[in-house]
Amino acid sequence: MALLEVKGLSKHFGGLVAVDGVSFEVNQGEIISIIGPNGAGKTTLFNMLTGVYTVTDGEIVFDGNPIQNQPPQEIVKAGIARTFQNIRLFSDMRVIENVLVGMHINTNYNFLDILFRTKKFRGKEVEKHEKAIEILDSIGLKDKMHNYAVNLPYGDQRRLEIARAISTDAKIILLDEPAAGMNERESDNLLNFIKKLRDKGYTIIMIEHDMSVVMNISDRIYVIDYGKKIAEGLPAEIANNKRVIEAYLGRSE
Numbered sequence: 001m002a003l004l005e006v007k008g009l010s011k012h013f014g015g016l017v018a019v020d021g022v023s024f025e026v027n028q029g030e031i032i033s034i035i036g037p038n039g040a041g042k043t044t045l046f047n048m049l050t051g052v053y054t055v056t057d058g059e060i061v062f063d064g065n066p067i068q069n070q071p072p073q074e075i076v077k078a079g080i081a082r083t084f085q086n087i088r089l090f091s092d093m094r095v096i097e098n099v100l101v102g103m104h105i106n107t108n109y110n111f112l113d114i115l116f117r118t119k120k121f122r123g124k125e126v127e128k129h130e131k132a133i134e135i136l137d138s139i140g141l142k143d144k145m146h147n148y149a150v151n152l153p154y155g156d157q158r159r160l161e162i163a164r165a166i167s168t169d170a171k172i173i174l175l176d177e178p179a180a181g182m183n184e185r186e187s188d189n190l191l192n193f194i195k196k197l198r199d200k201g202y203t204i205i206m207i208e209h210d211m212s213v214v215m216n217i218s219d220r221i222y223v224i225d226y227g228k229k230i231a232e233g234l235p236a237e238i239a240n241n242k243r244v245i246e247a248y249l250g251r252s253e
């Protein structure tokens with residue numbers, strides 16, 4: 001059984017059909033790219049997968065359980081975390097604090113634990129701290145853990161968003177245009193990092209416009225145009241797909 005099954009998913013905004021009966025599957029350990037021209041409905045799809053938008057129609061089954069229309073925090077707890085197209089960090093917090101916030105979703109202190117700083121509380125806090133440092137080390141941000149997020153270069157901010165997503169213990173990480181605004185060296189580093197995540201067992205779904213990134217890293221690709229899935233396949237198949245080429249050439253981007 002696939003880790004994520006999306007069945008006939010639609011989203012209407014009044015009369016506008018932003019996503020129109022899209023179905024796809026993602027298996028454990030895959031890197032999947034979702035591509036398509038501007039306004040195709042990709043981010044709307046992510047917003048439904050993560051509970052930001054309610055679903056007009058269709059079903060999202062994660063790990064065997066339907067999750068459509070659950071609130072975002074429940075979906076994170078279930079194991080789906082994301083990054084955003086426009087970076088959303090706590091910019092006036094330090095790098096490590098941004099990761100600790102991500103972990104908070106899975107801590108189960110009661111009020112008294114916090115009030116009296118019990119042994120359980122202190123033990124868990126140390127554990128969380130160590131894990132946060134480990135995550136930052138794996139993404140190359142350990143040296144900057146005490147910097148304020150706002151002062152990081154753009155590429156580092158994107159990586160910190162990914163670190164925060166990982167810190168929630170997610171099984172699937174959704175990346176919305178992770179390479180946007182990165183220079184070639186930064187996007188090469190990002191590619192390697194995403195591959196490492198996959199090797200560690202994470203499943204990745206990525207929206208990306210940079211075709212060199214998409215073709216290099218994806219196990220499979222789904223193509224959306226005007227809210228509908230128009231193609232799916234291996235990178236080489238998608239690169240030569242007539243309908244996909246027409247969809248891209250038909251828009252001024």
Ligand SMILES: Nc1ncnc2c1ncn2[C@@H]1O[C@H](COP(=O)(O)OP(=O)(O)OP(=O)(O)O)[C@@H](O)[C@H]1O
Pocket residue numbers: 013016018036037038039040041042043044045
């Ligand atoms: N909250 C909203 N209210 C109304 N319309 C919306 C809303 N969110 C998205 N849309 C519309 O839905 C359509 C799909 O938008 P979406 O942002 O999902 O496309 P996209 O494929 O992610 O585009 P891009 O590649 O430019 O980010 C667009 O016509 C957009 O204007």
